[in-house]
Amino acid sequence: MKAGSYQRLGVNIDHVATIRNARGGSHPDPLRAAFMAAQAGADGITLHLREDRRHIRDEDLEGLIARVSLPINLELAATEEMVEIALRHKTHAVCIVPEKREERTTEGGLDVARLHHSIAPLVQTLSAAGRRVSLFVEPDPIQLAVAEAMGAHVVELHTGAYAEAALNGDKQLADYLAVQLADAARLGTKRGLEIHAGHGLTFENVKPIAAIHEVVELNIGHFLIGEAIFTGLDGAIKRMRALMDEARS
Numbered sequence: 001m002k003a004g005s006y007q008r009l010g011v012n013i014d015h016v017a018t019i020r021n022a023r024g025g026s027h028p029d030p031l032r033a034a035f036m037a038a039q040a041g042a043d044g045i046t047l048h049l050r051e052d053r054r055h056i057r058d059e060d061l062e063g064l065i066a067r068v069s070l071p072i073n074l075e076l077a078a079t080e081e082m083v084e085i086a087l088r089h090k091t092h093a094v095c096i097v098p099e100k101r102e103e104r105t106t107e108g109g110l111d112v113a114r115l116h117h118s119i120a121p122l123v124q125t126l127s128a129a130g131r132r133v134s135l136f137v138e139p140d141p142i143q144l145a146v147a148e149a150m151g152a153h154v155v156e157l158h159t160g161a162y163a164e165a166a167l168n169g170d171k172q173l174a175d176y177l178a179v180q181l182a183d184a185a186r187l188g189t190k191r192g193l194e195i196h197a198g199h200g201l202t203f204e205n206v207k208p209i210a211a212i213h214e215v216v217e218l219n220i221g222h223f224l225i226g227e228a229i230f231t232g233l234d235g236a237i238k239r240m241r242a243l244m245d246e247a248r249s
């Protein structure tokens with residue numbers, strides 16, 4: 001592998017909490033999943049504290065910060081309540097994501113161009129408090145320009161449309177969207193932004209995204225937790241790690 005081309009894998013543990021919450025109680029414990037992810041080679045733990053607390057709860061965040069040594073990437077909506085939580089709980093990074101109560105997952109990137117006036121002060125507040133701020137955006141040059149202007153450190157490119165096209169077998173569209181992601185990654189890097197990517201990635205569709213040199217981190221959750229039912233979390237993470245390394249070798 002080329003020196004310096006290592007790509008970090010952030011494992012999103014939200015859906016361990018989804019299964020736990022289906023029955024109440026404390027099993028399966030997202031904290032235990034984070035320990036296992038660390039052992040399997042994850043480079044970071046990602047979690048999304050949603051406003052409705054449908055999966056991760058405040059006490060999960062507290063437990064992770066207290067007991068997990070990996071960098072923690074806290075995803076949250078651009079609301080006062082969430083920013084206040086991010087200021088009270090020090091994590092390595094904070095990723096601002098769009099959030100609607102009725103959606104099942106994060107559908108589409110944050111439109112930072114349209115929401116500039118409300119997002120920019122949050123980026124400044126979090127940066128001033130020493131958080132590495134990431135914005136989850138579509139691979140669009142305008143979004144990247146606005147993210148840079150706001151002083152974000154990182155953009156996470158939304159791979160959902162690419163992932164869906166690839167899984168639906170629409171190769172032409174998937175190839176086009178992968179090129180769009182690669183172009184955005186190059187442009188963002190030129191603008192001084194660190195580039196991450198994620199959403200909807202699986203063993204089947206990860207390689208073209210893992211191969212984008214400028215993408216230094218992938219955040220993957222739903223597929224890994226689902227696959228863990230069949231192969232265990234350790235096996236699922238190790239296989240994803242191997243596919244990412246193959247794509248970059």
Ligand code: PXP
Pocket residue numbers: 012014048075095097105106136156197198199200201219220221222223
């Ligand atoms: N990155 C961000 C910003 C997300 O909101 C999500 C989903 O919560 C992911 C990555 C992971 O997506 P998935 O669960 O589809 O792998």
